[in-house]
Amino acid sequence: MFPNSPVDSGALNSLIFYLSVLGLILFVGTLLRLKVGIFKKYFIPASLIAGFIGLLLGPYSLNVLPAEMVATWGSLAGVLITIVFAPMLIGMTLGNSKEASKFAVPQVMYSYLGATLQIGIPLIIAGLILIPLFGVNQLFGTVIEIGWAGGHGTAGGMSEVFTTLGWGDGSSIALTSATLGLLIGIFGGMIIINIGVKKGYTSVIKDQSQLKTAKQADTSEKVASSYSSVNSNVVESFGFHAAIISIAILLGWVLQGLLSPIIPGLPLFPMAMIGGLIVNIILSKTKYFELIDRHTLQRIQGLALEFLIVGAVASISIPVVIEYAVPLLILTATSILVLVWYFFYVGPRMFEKDWFEHSIVNLGTLTGVIAVGLMLLRTVDPDMKTDAAAxxxxxxxxxxxxxxxxxxxxxxxxxxxxxxxxxxxIGFLAISALILVLAYVFGIFRLNRRSVRQSVNKSA
Structure with missing residues (x-):
C-alpha cells in the first residue's frame, strides 16, 4: 500500500537541480514579460514565455537542455496539478443571498452551455471524421476543452491521465491546443470587440476611438497578498496551510484507491479537490476554520501552477504536434465556428442587459484563461459600469x-x-440542448430576440 523503498539521494539531487533550472527559466520569462512590449500589450503570462524558452532550449530544438531534464519537468505536471486543485474548495463559504444567486444564474447557464458545447462538438467531429480518416486516438476530441477552457495548467496536468489511458501524445497536443486557444482568445476577442463597437452592440464604448487595450500594472505596490492566520511561535502560516493541503491530497488518494476499481484511470487531482471539500466541511464546524486564509492557499496554488505551466510547455513533443497538425487544425476551425455562433446568437438571447459585456468575458475564459476574459471585459467596460464583472x-x-x-x-x-x-x-450535446431548454423555460433564454441590435436597443 505504501512505498517500501527510500528514494535515491542522487535522484533527489537531480530533481533539485532540474527545479532550479526551471526556476531560472521562469525568472528570465518574467523579465521578458516586464520588458518586451508585445508581451505586455497582450497579457502573455511569464510562465508561458518561460515554457517556450525551455522548449527552444530542449531536445527538439537547440538541444541545450538534456532530454532527461525536460522529461522530468513534464512528469512534474501531474504532481503539481494536484497541489493546484486540492485547496480549491478549502476556506470557501457560499452566501445565502437569493438576489445574488438570481444575478449569477444567466452567467452560470451561459458558462455551462459554452463548456458543454466545447466538449460535445469536438468529440462528435473526432468520432465521425477524424478517427475514421486520420486514425487519431479516441481521446483526441478532448484537447479543445482541456486546452482552451482548462488552459495550460490543466493540459499539462492531464498528462498522467492520457498516459494511463494509452495516449501518451495527448499532453503535447492538449498543450498546443491551449496555446492556440490563448491566441484565439486574445486576437479573436479583439476582432469581435471591434465588430461589436462598430455595429453598436456594446453598452459603454460607443466609438472605436474609445477602445484601448486594458492596462494592467506589471508591478504593484507592496501590499499583502496573504495574511498570517496563526502565530509564528506556533507554526509558520504557509506551513500550516501546506499541511491542510496535504490532508486534502491524502483524502483524495484514499478516494482514488476506493474508486479506481470502478473508474479505471481516475486521476488524483479531482479526488484531492473532493478531499479539500471534506476538510472544508469538517473545519467549518470548528473554531479552527477561522485560521484558514484563502489568500495563502491561492499563493501556494499559484506557485505550483507557474512551475507546472513552464515545465509542461517546455516538454511539448514537437514531432508529435507535427504529426497531428491537420486534425488539430480541423478541430480548432470547427470550434471557432461554434464559439462565434455561441457568442453572437446565444449571448444576446441569454442576457437581457449588456449582453456583449457578459458574453465577451466568457469568450476570453473559454479560449484562454481568466486574465484574458477580464482583459477583454476591461477593454469594452474600462470602468466596470455594467454588471458583467460581478x-x-x-x-x-x-x-x-x-x-x-x-x-x-x-x-x-x-x-x-x-x-x-x-x-x-452526443451526450454532452444533449446536455447543451437541455441547458437551453431549461434557460427558455425559466425565462432566461428568449427566442423572440430577433436580432442582436434589438437586444442592444432594449438594454440601452
Missing part, C-alpha cells in the same frame, strides 16, 4: 470546480474509453 465572479463557485479543468473535465477521458468519443460527444 455576475462573472458570482458564477465561479458554481462552475470552476466542475468544468474548464474541473471534476467533469478530468472524468471525460475515462468516459470516452468506456463509451467512445461519439457517444460521449
Amino acid at each position: 455576475a462573472y465572479a458570482l458564477r465561479a463557485p458554481f462552475f470552476s470546480p466542475f468544468l474548464g479543468g474541473g471534476l467533469i473535465t478530468a472524468l471525460i477521458p475515462t468516459l470516452i474509453v468506456a463509451y467512445s468519443s461519439l457517444i460521449v460527444g
Whole structure:
C-alpha cells in the first residue's frame, strides 16, 4: 500500500537541480514579460514565455537542455496539478443571498452551455471524421476543452491521465491546443470587440476611438497578498496551510484507491479537490476554520501552477504536434465556428442587459484563461459600469470546480474509453440542448430576440 523503498539521494539531487533550472527559466520569462512590449500589450503570462524558452532550449530544438531534464519537468505536471486543485474548495463559504444567486444564474447557464458545447462538438467531429480518416486516438476530441477552457495548467496536468489511458501524445497536443486557444482568445476577442463597437452592440464604448487595450500594472505596490492566520511561535502560516493541503491530497488518494476499481484511470487531482471539500466541511464546524486564509492557499496554488505551466510547455513533443497538425487544425476551425455562433446568437438571447459585456468575458475564459476574459471585459467596460464583472465572479463557485479543468473535465477521458468519443460527444450535446431548454423555460433564454441590435436597443 505504501512505498517500501527510500528514494535515491542522487535522484533527489537531480530533481533539485532540474527545479532550479526551471526556476531560472521562469525568472528570465518574467523579465521578458516586464520588458518586451508585445508581451505586455497582450497579457502573455511569464510562465508561458518561460515554457517556450525551455522548449527552444530542449531536445527538439537547440538541444541545450538534456532530454532527461525536460522529461522530468513534464512528469512534474501531474504532481503539481494536484497541489493546484486540492485547496480549491478549502476556506470557501457560499452566501445565502437569493438576489445574488438570481444575478449569477444567466452567467452560470451561459458558462455551462459554452463548456458543454466545447466538449460535445469536438468529440462528435473526432468520432465521425477524424478517427475514421486520420486514425487519431479516441481521446483526441478532448484537447479543445482541456486546452482552451482548462488552459495550460490543466493540459499539462492531464498528462498522467492520457498516459494511463494509452495516449501518451495527448499532453503535447492538449498543450498546443491551449496555446492556440490563448491566441484565439486574445486576437479573436479583439476582432469581435471591434465588430461589436462598430455595429453598436456594446453598452459603454460607443466609438472605436474609445477602445484601448486594458492596462494592467506589471508591478504593484507592496501590499499583502496573504495574511498570517496563526502565530509564528506556533507554526509558520504557509506551513500550516501546506499541511491542510496535504490532508486534502491524502483524502483524495484514499478516494482514488476506493474508486479506481470502478473508474479505471481516475486521476488524483479531482479526488484531492473532493478531499479539500471534506476538510472544508469538517473545519467549518470548528473554531479552527477561522485560521484558514484563502489568500495563502491561492499563493501556494499559484506557485505550483507557474512551475507546472513552464515545465509542461517546455516538454511539448514537437514531432508529435507535427504529426497531428491537420486534425488539430480541423478541430480548432470547427470550434471557432461554434464559439462565434455561441457568442453572437446565444449571448444576446441569454442576457437581457449588456449582453456583449457578459458574453465577451466568457469568450476570453473559454479560449484562454481568466486574465484574458477580464482583459477583454476591461477593454469594452474600462470602468466596470455594467454588471458583467460581478455576475462573472458570482458564477465561479458554481462552475470552476466542475468544468474548464474541473471534476467533469478530468472524468471525460475515462468516459470516452468506456463509451467512445461519439457517444460521449452526443451526450454532452444533449446536455447543451437541455441547458437551453431549461434557460427558455425559466425565462432566461428568449427566442423572440430577433436580432442582436434589438437586444442592444432594449438594454440601452
